[in-house]
Amino acid sequence: MSMGFNTIAGAINQAIAEEMRRDETVVLIGEDVASGIFGVTAGLIEEFGKERICDTPISENAIVGCAVGAAMTGMRPIVEIMFQDFLTCCMDPIVNQAAKMNYMSGGAFSVPMVVRSPGGAGIAAGPQHSQTFASWFMGVPGLKVVSPSTPADAKGLLKSAIRDNNPVIFLENKLLYFEGGELPDGPNITIPLGQADVKREGTDVTVVAVSGMVPRAVRIADELSDEGISIEVIDPRTLYPLDTKTILASVSKTGRLVTAEEGVLTCGLGAEIAALVSEQACDCLDGPIVRVGTPHVSYAYNQAMEWATIPDEQDILVAVKKAMGCE
């Protein structure tokens, strides 16, 4: 396999282009997707034209609702919702229509649709352009939820999401868009949904990190290895269905668990994984489960306040020490 190098934004762009070449029922629908906010979809209009790269009015309900109806009638739409905060404007077509359609029609209609949306704080975008909603969607039966942290994962998972016959919520991170990484060449390289990836092997503490927390957790793993602490970093990549097997196997090995997410801790990914481990691997635990995430608050515009809110490497470090009982 030959290897290239690209950013996550570039990887997502490639995934969309390759799948559109492969399947003419794939279209991209969203606000200003022809121009491409954050540059993610830039240039696609030149190859695919406005029939397939569809700029819409500022109407999130209509964007997703249109995609649901199109998916029910033979298309594979990719939707872009410009900021995850705006997903609140189209919860009905996502939750009541797309997610429930296959179930409530007894399998008569499926909804092969991807909703892509960037989230995350750190650019002084203020309370309504910064949030991360991954755990909301994990609780909706019928949806699959993906949140990649590397260019290779973003590309391979997005391609699988587009080929999947179910609605997939594909959550991107604004600050990660321009992180570089290796990217295998070739239009048929996909990563199956529902498989975690061990980003760093270790024996002392398991850190289950997602999205923007993954590179931070890896840096802490590097730093602590100098102190003789061996951290295993697991990126679930798909949040539903969650690869519980890989997480449980790791905790069985290390006996200690830290979770790291950018979203609010209340009813979050960490709460879910902590409950999973408590229920299924309690006897393996040698210390308390420690969660890292945003406290019960929005993100302030003031950047010092904003960064005080966002969980960072120091928070992960403190959590690891706490999990090891050496506060």
Added chain:
Amino acid sequence: MKQDFKLTKKKLLGKVPALKLLKRMLLIRRLEETLGKLFADSEVKGFVHLSIGQEAVPVGICANLGDDDYITSTHRGHGHLIGKGGDPKRTMAELFGKIEGYCKGRGGSMHVADFELGVLGANGIVGAGTLLAVGSGFSAKYLKNDRVTACFFGDGASNQGMFHEAANLAAVWRLPVIFVCENNGWAEFSPQSSHQAIKNVADRAAAYGMPGVTIDGDDIEAVHAAAADVVDWVRDGRGPVLLECMTHRWQGHYAGDPQPYRDQDELAAVTQHCPIERFKKMLIKRKTINSDEFEAVATEVELEINEAVEFGRQGTDPDPRDFMSYIYAN
């Protein structure tokens, strides 16, 4: 040169098509009257919303659609499904919660859907079908398969933001969608005068840049003729149309609703608008049919409904342990 949309003159129907429309209306009427009773007897559960009195709208519209064309429906959706050619047996089986039902017992009254007939589902969320219609309109235009979508919604749904977004997007993309407003004057328990400051929902069409017309929705020949004009226009790629059909809801918001909020004189007089009785009288007066021919159709319908009820009642109960199936498509 831009051509303005105009309705052509109402055409009088001959015996064969007239009896066909009468039969479809009667099927809806008798299916729903029977459902009302089954619900009162607790054989049918949950929420059931009856469209008795509104039968001319789905029947007149769907008579102009092919099996390949799409419809989106509402919580008051049995008439739309049967109007599109849906099977009373599978409808009843669904209402009884059986495996033979349209949704294998997982949907019930508010979600009946038929893939083969392009029925994209009744919908428990008021106004949500308008967005799905934009989607099927989008796919038809993109795939160039010449299909149109008839999107049924009510005066109540016309106040949802979803309707506004759907109508605007359908117009700006010139999608083959017919927005069929069944204006029955009621949004659940609220009269139209308390929920919008206009009398005709069609007035809103101009704001989206699409034609809007209002017709007597209890006159099946008027609906049938208008639908023919609108379907031609939309199939021709000239963009969406809002066709408002003024009609009457005889029953409450849901089966069993005692309607204390309704003027009792208005309610008592509502049956004078009966689309079936009006059409029957007209046809007999015109000597298009005689009363024996009407009775023959009514008898056929009676048999079909009785058969459907028995089919539903005798259907197979799903294994309760199977409740986790169909969450995801393969």
